[in-house]
Amino acid sequence: MGDAHYFGDGLTYLNPSDLKGKLIAIEGTDGVGRSTHIELLQEWLEVQGYGVITTGWTRSNLMSKTIEMAKEGNILDRWSFSLLYATDFADRLEHQIIPALRSGFVVLADRYIYTAFARDFVRSGDRKWIRDVFGFALVPDLVCYLRIDVETLVLRVIETKAMNFWESGMDLRLGGDLYDSFKKYQSLLIEEFDKMTDEFKFEVIDARKSLEEIQDELRSKIQGLLTTEELPKIPIQVASETT
Amino acid sequence: MSEPAPHSTAPHPYPGKLIIVEGIDGSGKSTQLLLLHKWLESRGHKVFFTEWNSSELVKDTTKRGKKNKSLTPTTFSLLHATDFASRLYHEITPPLKAGMLVLADRYMYTAFARDVVRGVSPEWVRKLYSFAIKPDMAFYFRVPIEVAISRLLGGTRGQFKYYEAGMDMNLNQDVTESFRIFQSRILSQYDKIVDEYQLITMDATKDIAQQQDAMRRLVDEALKDYKPRRGTHGRRSLFWRRFDLPKSE
Numbered sequence: 001m002g003d004a005h006y007f008g009d010g011l012t013y014l015n016p017s018d019l020k021g022k023l024i025a026i027e028g029t030d031g032v033g034r035s036t037h038i039e040l041l042q043e044w045l046e047v048q049g050y051g052v053i054t055t056g057w058t059r060s061n062l063m064s065k066t067i068e069m070a071k072e073g074n075i076l077d078r079w080s081f082s083l084l085y086a087t088d089f090a091d092r093l094e095h096q097i098i099p100a101l102r103s104g105f106v107v108l109a110d111r112y113i114y115t116a117f118a119r120d121f122v123r124s125g126d127r128k129w130i131r132d133v134f135g136f137a138l139v140p141d142l143v144c145y146l147r148i149d150v151e152t153l154v155l156r157v158i159e160t161k162a163m164n165f166w167e168s169g170m171d172l173r174l175g176g177d178l179y180d181s182f183k184k185y186q187s188l189l190i191e192e193f194d195k196m197t198d199e200f201k202f203e204v205i206d207a208r209k210s211l212e213e214i215q216d217e218l219r220s221k222i223q224g225l226l227t228t229e230e231l232p233k234i235p236i237q238v239a240s241e242t243t
Numbered sequence: 244m245s246e247p248a249p250h251s252t253a254p255h256p257y258p259g260k261l262i263i264v265e266g267i268d269g270s271g272k273s274t275q276l277l278l279l280h281k282w283l284e285s286r287g288h289k290v291f292f293t294e295w296n297s298s299e300l301v302k303d304t305t306k307r308g309k310k311n312k313s314l315t316p317t318t319f320s321l322l323h324a325t326d327f328a329s330r331l332y333h334e335i336t337p338p339l340k341a342g343m344l345v346l347a348d349r350y351m352y353t354a355f356a357r358d359v360v361r362g363v364s365p366e367w368v369r370k371l372y373s374f375a376i377k378p379d380m381a382f383y384f385r386v387p388i389e390v391a392i393s394r395l396l397g398g399t400r401g402q403f404k405y406y407e408a409g410m411d412m413n414l415n416q417d418v419t420e421s422f423r424i425f426q427s428r429i430l431s432q433y434d435k436i437v438d439e440y441q442l443i444t445m446d447a448t449k450d451i452a453q454q455q456d457a458m459r460r461l462v463d464e465a466l467k468d469y470k471p472r473r474g475t476h477g478r479r480s481l482f483w484r485r486f487d488l489p490k491s492e
Contacts, residue, residue, distance in 0.1 A: 009367035011317060062318060066304040073300075079328035079374050080300060087321040094315045132370035136317055 001101060001141055007113070008135025014098065016138060020232075021051075021101035022225055023138060025112035026218075028146030029189050030167040031157040032207050033214070037146070038108050040215050041222065045106055049233035050226070053100045055092050057111035063088035071166060082120045086133050089113065093137065101138075104232040113137045114145075114200060118192040122185065123172065142225050144218055145202035147194070150187045152208050157182070255376045259339035260469055262462065263350040265433070266384035267426045268407055269391030270447045271454070273348050275384065278455045279462065280346055288471055291338040295349035298329040309406055316361040319406075323354055324371050335376065342471065351375045352383075352440065356432035360425065361412065380465050382458065383437055384447035388427050392419065 001023060004016040026034045026041075038054055045052045058067045067084050070076055076084075100107050113134040120130035148156075157163055163178050165171075169185030170178070197204060205217050255261070262279075266272040276292075283290050296305060305322050308314040314322070338345050351372040359365045395403065396419070403418045405411070409425025410418065437444055443461065445454055 009364040009370070011362075012364050013316060013362040062304065062308055062313060066301060070300055077328065077332035080325055080332065083321060083325040083328055084301075087318055087325060090315070090317045090321055091313075094317065095313070129370070129373060132367070132373070135364075135367050135370070 001138075004101070005139055006135065007137045007139050008132060011094075011136050014094070016098075019098065019101040019138075020104040021106060022142070022231065023097065023101060023107045023109065023140040024222060024225070025109040025114075025140040025143045026146065027112055027114050027143055027193065027202065028148065028207060029118075029153065029186055029193065031153060031160070032146045032148050033211070034110050034146060036211070037215060037218055038110050041108055041218060044219060045222075050231060051100075051103065051105040051233075052108060053096060053105055054108045054110060055096050056109075057115060058085070058088050060088045060091035061095070062091040076171065078120065078123045081123070082116060082130055082133065085116050085119075089116070089134070090136065097138070106226075106231070109140070112140060112143065114143070114193065114196055114202075117196065118189045121192050122169070122188045142221060143200060143202045144221060145193060145197060145204050146207040146214070147204050148190070148207040150183055150190060153186055153190075154179075154183060252377060254379075255339065257336070257339035258342035258470070259345060260380070260466065261335065261339060261345045261347065261376060261378045262380045262382075263347040263352075263378045264382045264384065265349060265352045265356075265436075265442060266386065266447060267388075267391055267429055267433070269395040270384040270386040271394070271451070272382070272384040272447070274451060275382075275445075275454055275458055276346055276348050278451070279458055282455075282459060283344055283346075283462075289338075289341075289343045290346060291334070291343050292346045293330055293334045293348070295347075295353060296323060296326050298326045298333070300329045301326045312405075312411065314406075314411070316358065316363050319361060320354060320358040320363050320368055320371070323358070327351065327354075327372070328374065331375065339376070347378070350378060350381065352381070352433070352436050352442065355436050356429045359432055360409070360428040380462065381440065381442045382445055382461075383433060383442040384445050384454075385433075385437075386447040388423055388430060390448055391426065392423060395422075 001016070001019045001021065004019040006016065010016070026038055028034055035056075042052045042054055058064055063084060067088060070080070070084055097107050097109070116134060117127070117130055121127055124130075157167075163182045165178075167186075168178050168182035169188075170181055172185060173181070174184040174188075175181035193202075196202065203221050205214055205221075207214060209217075264272040264276045280290055280292055296302065301322055305314075305326070308318065308322065335345055335347065354368055354372060355365070358368050403422045408418050408422035410421050412421075412425060414424045415421040436442065445457065447454065449457075
């Protein structure tokens with residue numbers, strides 16, 4: 001990462017200057033296709049010999065169960081809601097992301113702090129506190145924002161999976177039913193993502209395009225990042241498996 | 244120091260009163276709060292008690308993280324903040340709104356002292372808790388480290404716990420020695436916090452009854468303008484009596 005630095009008040013006990021890898025965040029709202037693209041990117045990078053790890057929102061060892069439990073209860077206040085995600089993120093940052101970057105890996109993050117920023121803002125109308133909370137986060141080398149409009153998103157989500165309580169922001173009672181609430185909530189999230197584009201220098205990718213076109217765009221943006229500095233490559237040992 | 248956050252420095256608007264105690268392990272703060280609790284109830288007050296790191300939401304997670312020793316200074320701090328947020332929402336604010344007295348064993352100052360000693364940024368942890376309600380009274384039970392150690396070793400606990408002794412910080416192989424170093428650092432953080440947030444310092448080396456007397460006098464004085472809420476039951480019967488009508492429902 002060369003010039004790795006923290007977003008705000010960082011981890012005083014961890015100097016980020018020796019982090020050699022690259023941190024790439026894929027952002028975008030629910031159902032926009034982030035995970036599919038991350039899977040494809042991982043394969044593409046591994047074939048080129050890069051060491052790659054992926055890390056996903058709420059998937060920390062410490063917190064994933066707790067967050068599931070909390071969501072079942074449906075009784076979260078704004079602060080607990082955001083702090084649970086911040087704890088999950090911190091656990092992954094210190095146990096997965098930083099060790100991987102230190103060894104020169106490419107880290108693909110499925111969602112990053114901007115998801116928390118958008119969700120907290122939609123619930124509170126306040127941008128400051130949540131940015132303070134995530135001060136310990138590393139600023140990624142690249143943030144690709146998969147942008148979609150809510151009309152397209154609605155059709156895609158109904159086609160591929162059902163709308164769920166939390167993706168519809170039902171805790172906010174924004175609409176009379178799941179469909180209305182989903183549309184309202186997701187429009188607010190998308191609006192906030194759009195507003196963050198300049199502030200955090202997102203690379204915007206039109207997520208309404210075909211899967212191949214999106215993947216090509218993502219690859220060309222990542223390729224640009226990887227050619228500027230040499231990352232250690234891992235010799236491919238999987239030839240027998242791929243036959 | 245960072246600029247003070249608006250929420251935690253302004254007085255809260257609720258009719259209830261929030262009284263909190265702080266101090267290191269072995270300072271006797273919980274004993275004092277328990278005695279105060281009983282005294283307030285005996286005087287007819289409605290009292291709600293809440294304790295650090297006790298919310299259903301994160302208690303098990305903290306326990307699990309402590310058990311497999313995977314907590315870092317930051318996740319440790321964030322988990323306690325989550326616990327606090329959850330209790331503030333579910334336990335502290337509702338009774339304050341209802342006009343009750345709320346007693347809290349440890350408050351955000353514990354995080355400001357302990358988490359900073361563990362290594363998080365003092366500015367960061369203060370911003371983290373900027374949503375907290377400012378207590379009406381905050382007592383700090385000040386005790387020299389040796390007194391705390393002899394109380395804890397002499398008491399029912401017998402042995403220091405791993406995190407309580409700061410064993411995660413690799414200060415010393417010996418648990419008692421580690422406790423001494425870790426809690427001494429916490430004491431010096433508390434000294435700064437007392438000035439920063441004007442906590443009421445209590446001499447926790449005095450005997451239990453003396454401390455309790457001092458505490459009651461201060462609480463009594465602070466509650467002078469406090470109007471305890473009467474139960475609705477009494478009020479309703481008074482209302483009906485005025486019209487001289489039978490209570491039919």
